[in-house]
Amino acid sequence: MSYERENIKRLKAYTPGEQPRAAEIIKLNTNENPYPPVEAIMHSLTEVQGEQLRKYPPATAQEFRDSAAKAHDVQSSQIIATNGSDELLRLAITCYCEPSGDTEGTQGGLGLTDPTYSLYNVLANIHDTPMFVVPLEDEYAMPADLAKQWNDAGCKLAMIVNPHAPSGRAYSLDQIKQIASDFNGIIIVDEAYADFAEEDAVELVKENSGFDNVLISRTLSKGYSLAGLRFGYGIAPAPIIDTLDKARDSYNTDYISQKLATAAINAREDVAKSWDKVKSERSRVEKALVAMGYKVYPSQTNFLLAMPPVDAPDAETIYQKLAEKYIFIRHFDHPNMCDKIRISMGTPAQNDALLKALEELK
Amino acid sequence: MSYERENIKRLKAYTPGEQPRAAEIIKLNTNENPYPPVEAIMHSLTEVQGEQLRKYPPATAQEFRDSAAKAHDVQSSQIIATNGSDELLRLAITCYCEPSGDTEGTQGGLGLTDPTYSLYNVLANIHDTPMFVVPLEDEYAMPADLAKQWNDAGCKLAMIVNPHAPSGRAYSLDQIKQIASDFNGIIIVDEAYADFAEEDAVELVKENSGFDNVLISRTLSKGYSLAGLRFGYGIAPAPIIDTLDKARDSYNTDYISQKLATAAINAREDVAKSWDKVKSERSRVEKALVAMGYKVYPSQTNFLLAMPPVDAPDAETIYQKLAEKYIFIRHFDHPNMCDKIRISMGTPAQNDALLKALEELK
Numbered sequence: 001m002s003y004e005r006e007n008i009k010r011l012k013a014y015t016p017g018e019q020p021r022a023a024e025i026i027k028l029n030t031n032e033n034p035y036p037p038v039e040a041i042m043h044s045l046t047e048v049q050g051e052q053l054r055k056y057p058p059a060t061a062q063e064f065r066d067s068a069a070k071a072h073d074v075q076s077s078q079i080i081a082t083n084g085s086d087e088l089l090r091l092a093i094t095c096y097c098e099p100s101g102d103t104e105g106t107q108g109g110l111g112l113t114d115p116t117y118s119l120y121n122v123l124a125n126i127h128d129t130p131m132f133v134v135p136l137e138d139e140y141a142m143p144a145d146l147a148k149q150w151n152d153a154g155c156k157l158a159m160i161v162n163p164h165a166p167s168g169r170a171y172s173l174d175q176i177k178q179i180a181s182d183f184n185g186i187i188i189v190d191e192a193y194a195d196f197a198e199e200d201a202v203e204l205v206k207e208n209s210g211f212d213n214v215l216i217s218r219t220l221s222k223g224y225s226l227a228g229l230r231f232g233y234g235i236a237p238a239p240i241i242d243t244l245d246k247a248r249d250s251y252n253t254d255y256i257s258q259k260l261a262t263a264a265i266n267a268r269e270d271v272a273k274s275w276d277k278v279k280s281e282r283s284r285v286e287k288a289l290v291a292m293g294y295k296v297y298p299s300q301t302n303f304l305l306a307m308p309p310v311d312a313p314d315a316e317t318i319y320q321k322l323a324e325k326y327i328f329i330r331h332f333d334h335p336n337m338c339d340k341i342r343i344s345m346g347t348p349a350q351n352d353a354l355l356k357a358l359e360e361l362k
Numbered sequence: 363m364s365y366e367r368e369n370i371k372r373l374k375a376y377t378p379g380e381q382p383r384a385a386e387i388i389k390l391n392t393n394e395n396p397y398p399p400v401e402a403i404m405h406s407l408t409e410v411q412g413e414q415l416r417k418y419p420p421a422t423a424q425e426f427r428d429s430a431a432k433a434h435d436v437q438s439s440q441i442i443a444t445n446g447s448d449e450l451l452r453l454a455i456t457c458y459c460e461p462s463g464d465t466e467g468t469q470g471g472l473g474l475t476d477p478t479y480s481l482y483n484v485l486a487n488i489h490d491t492p493m494f495v496v497p498l499e500d501e502y503a504m505p506a507d508l509a510k511q512w513n514d515a516g517c518k519l520a521m522i523v524n525p526h527a528p529s530g531r532a533y534s535l536d537q538i539k540q541i542a543s544d545f546n547g548i549i550i551v552d553e554a555y556a557d558f559a560e561e562d563a564v565e566l567v568k569e570n571s572g573f574d575n576v577l578i579s580r581t582l583s584k585g586y587s588l589a590g591l592r593f594g595y596g597i598a599p600a601p602i603i604d605t606l607d608k609a610r611d612s613y614n615t616d617y618i619s620q621k622l623a624t625a626a627i628n629a630r631e632d633v634a635k636s637w638d639k640v641k642s643e644r645s646r647v648e649k650a651l652v653a654m655g656y657k658v659y660p661s662q663t664n665f666l667l668a669m670p671p672v673d674a675p676d677a678e679t680i681y682q683k684l685a686e687k688y689i690f691i692r693h694f695d696h697p698n699m700c701d702k703i704r705i706s707m708g709t710p711a712q713n714d715a716l717l718k719a720l721e722e723l724k
Contacts, residue, residue, distance in 0.1 A: 001574060001575075002601070002605075003458055003518065003519075003547060003548050003575065003602075003605075004457055004458065004605050005457060005458065005459075005460065008456070008457045008605060008608060008609060011608045011609070012608075013607070013608045013612075014612045016418065016421055016612050016613070027417070030417075030418055032416055032417055032418065033416060035416075036412035036413055036415075036416050037412045037415050037416060041412075041415075042412050045407075045410060046408075048407060050398035050399045050403075050404050050587070051398055052590050053398075053399050053403075053587065053588050053589075053590040053591055053622075054394055054395060054397075054398050054399060054587045054588070054589060054590065055389070055392075055394050055589055055590055056378065056392055056394065056583070056589040056590065057589075057590045057592070059378055083445050083611065083614070083616075084611060084612075084613060086611040086612055086613070086614075087611055090611060094370070094488060094489075095366055095367060095370045096365050096366065096367065097367075098367065099461040099489075099490070119612065126456060126608075126609050127456075127461075128461070156365065157365075185365060186365050212363060213363075213365065221418070225412070225415065225416045226415050226416070227415075227416060227417055227418040227419075227613075228414050228415040228416065228417055228418065228419045228616060228617035228618070229415055229616050229617070229618070230419070230445075230613055230614075230615070230616040231616075239364070240365075243364075243365075243366050243370060245375070246370060246373045246375045246488075247370060247373070247488050249445065249446060249448040249449055249452060250375075250376045250378050250446075250448055250481065251378070251446060251448070251589075251592055252445070252592075253592070254445075254590060254591050254592040254593075254616070254619060255590035255591070256590070256591070256618050256619070257616060257618070260415075
């Protein structure tokens with residue numbers, strides 16, 4: 001007998017990029033940082049004592065909150081620490097979206113764009129909240145009436161990822177401000193890639209910003225080379241943080257990850273050196289791909305979305321041929337995306353190997 | 363403006379026991395193991411490499427699942443790893459309970475007993491699923507018609523904690539079997555304290571057990587001295603695991619906790635030495651409390667529930683007086699519990715200090 005709720009029965013889980021096990025691979029498929037965590041982070045790991053593992057961890061990760069608040073020039077009460085930013089996104093849906101299935105149309109539901117980070121859809125389905133999805137325009141531009149469309153649909157929460165995934169495009173702070181101003185619900189700005197971008201939206205969550213509805217999502221997975229640690233955080237006006245805080249698991253982040261995350265945020269200046277290297281490689285790889293005839297979308301992330309030229313194999317074939325050479329990139333089986341490949345920036349040597357392999361495919 | 367859903371607005375978050383910061387305290391209030399994690403666990407921590415933190419962790423914690431399956435003599439497909447057992451409990455509510463508020467009475471809701479582990483109630487409120495709560499009988503006995511009452515109320519999921527918290531009482535395997543047989547939905551047997559008990563319900567989830575509706579919840583927080591790590595797991599028939607797996611966050615457990623949890627399960631025989639010490643102390647402290655006139659409830663956990671004699675101060679006063687001496691125990695502000703104190707078993711020296719302080723209070 002199946003005991004599942006109907007929405008769970010229908011659910012297709014989120015598909016992460018592959019995590020190949022072979023040793024000698026070049027892994028440019030899940031937007032990890034190609035450089036290892038900085039020394040300060042690894043050093044803090046050596047300081048972990050058994051006594052600290054024996055006891056329950058600080059429930060709200062207060063030390064991390066203090067450090068993150070300092071880094072972003074906000075109050076500690078404006079920071080929530082989460083088990084990866086996945087948890088933050090889930091908590092927001094739990095707290096703001098109605099689990100009404102489709103019984104009331106899209107009232108109380110989640111506003112999205114298409115394409116966007118594919119996890120949002122999965123999280124909404126788990127909660128059984130309806131979605132209202134607005135297609136992006138050419139070159140992944142946001143429609144001018146995006147917030148109005150969400151409002152008309154009755155959305156209580158909306159999510160945009162900026163810079164955008166999977167395209168890499170950065171929307172301007174003015175655009176984000178306009179959406180926050182126009183939208184009647186809470187707007188999540190998922191800044192998973194902000195460390196590689198020119199602007200962020202932190203000023204919109206500061207006290208006296210005039211906004212009470214902006215929640216910024218951050219992760220240590222990409223910028224801080226800590227995907228294995230599962231640590232994310234939210235920055236928002238304190239009332240939003242208080243709300244999310246009520247719905248999180250009692251001890252949602254563990255002692256070790258709190259300690260390493262705090263070390264990471266405090267070592268921000270050192271960590272930022274890897275961001276510069278990634279951005280420099282992004283520029284170099286983009287030029288090389290353009291020279292090969294690829295259409296490359298302007299990116300402010302640690303990846304590039306690229307459409308192969310007519311004289312090259314199609315995107316899916318390229319993905320497969322590279323995999324045979326143990327070079328893993330990402331290909332999405334999605335209507336607007338299947339003619340493109342997404343390449344996470346690797347080290348210069350890894351990127352050279354990729355470019356060489358792409359040349360050989362032509 | 364408040365954007366919260368109504369059930370979240372009403373929500374009172376779970377109250378964990380205090381985590382006092384002073385150095386020289388005796389902490390007998392949150393059922394942690396008084397002994398540090400075993401050497402094998404701490405050694406595995408020293409093996410963590412930056413490269414492993416840089417990449418996303420194995421999504422399903424397969425190595426841990428293999429080890430836990432071996433330890434319990436079940437299949438790996440019958441194990442799910444979670445960010446503390448809190449996550450497991452939440453996932454079960456998400457997958458099996460309807461978030462209908464009280465619009466349909468208790469249909470599709472969660473069956474509980476009273477008293478029980480206070481987190482269950484909070485998780486149900488977060489999901490906005492109705493609860494049907496059956497009072498326990500004298501000495502925290504389960505009513506013979508417990509499952510029937512849950513069935514009549516339309517519960518889809520029920521939770522019992524065995525051994526019971528906060529009383530410490532162990533229900534027999536036959537009783538659990540009867541409830542699983544009588545109940546029409548999924549029954550969670552929360553075995554947070556099973557490491558200190560004589561029986562567990564693992565045989566009910568084995569293939570050919572005849573049951574398809576039993577989900578056992580385990581944690582490494584107490585038995586394995588790893589409360590700071592946040593690692594729990596579920597043991598159940600594979601279809602239940604498959605269901606829960608669809609609803610968990612994509613990478614719900616981090617690389618380090620997977621590694622340490624695997625080392626912990628593999629070092630089970632060594633870890634069990636602390637369980638013997640705790641049980642021996644439980645017996646000694648129980649006798650001492652009884653000699654002081656306390657009514658002590660038979661416990662198969664790592665704590666004792668005790669009612670002070672008439673010539674002693676009341677339970678709340680005892681709690682406060684001990685706190686002044688930096689000895690922290692637990693007192694619950696709950697109708698059936700407020701005349702009792704709950705004491706986690708410490709080291710022999712900590713327990714001696716507790717007993718001495720209690721003597722002085724008389």
